Amino acid sequence: MGQQVALFQPQTFRFYKIRPVRHPEISSRVRRLWLAMLQRSLQDYALYCDATDPEGASEFAEVRDWLYSEDENYVGSFRSVCGILDIDANKVLHHLGSISEEGLRGLRKSGLGDVQ
Numbered sequence: 001m002g003q004q005v006a007l008f009q010p011q012t013f014r015f016y017k018i019r020p021v022r023h024p025e026i027s028s029r030v031r032r033l034w035l036a037m038l039q040r041s042l043q044d045y046a047l048y049c050d051a052t053d054p055e056g057a058s059e060f061a062e063v064r065d066w067l068y069s070e071d072e073n074y075v076g077s078f079r080s081v082c083g084i085l086d087i088d089a090n091k092v093l094h095h096l097g098s099i100s101e102e103g104l105r106g107l108r109k110s111g112l113g114d115v116q
Contacts, residue, residue, distance in 0.1 A: 034081045039104055041066060041078075042092075046101040067093065 041063050048060035072079035082089035 031085060034084050038078075038081050038085065038087075042096075042099055043101045043104045045096065046099050046104060067096070 044059055044063045045067065048056045048063070051057050051060050067078050069077055070079070071077045072083065074080060079089045082092065
């Protein structure tokens with residue numbers, strides 16, 4: 001594994017306030033962005049769960065690993081995204097076997113209201 005590349009200078013963020021993931025000022029636009037990411041991941045899971053081709057199997061493994069990660073402190077992890085959206089991550093995982101890609105596409109069109 002190579003050395004991590006610094007994308008920003010060390011003091012870049014010194015002027016910004018660090019806010020917790022569940023901060024009340026997180027806007028609805030940000031919530032919609034996280035929701036879109038979650039929905040896309042669930043769509044990929046449903047789409048590729050029976051994949052027999054190597055590319056589909058690889059996509060499935062990647063999204064499965066993301067969904068089943070226990071990490072909730074990393075912003076962008078499945079559990080942190082669920083926390084932002086006030087969604088019970090364990091409940092989502094419990095129902096993974098019964099989701100369909102088509103149904104999730106419909107949820108994306110209807111918006112955040114269906115999730116809360």
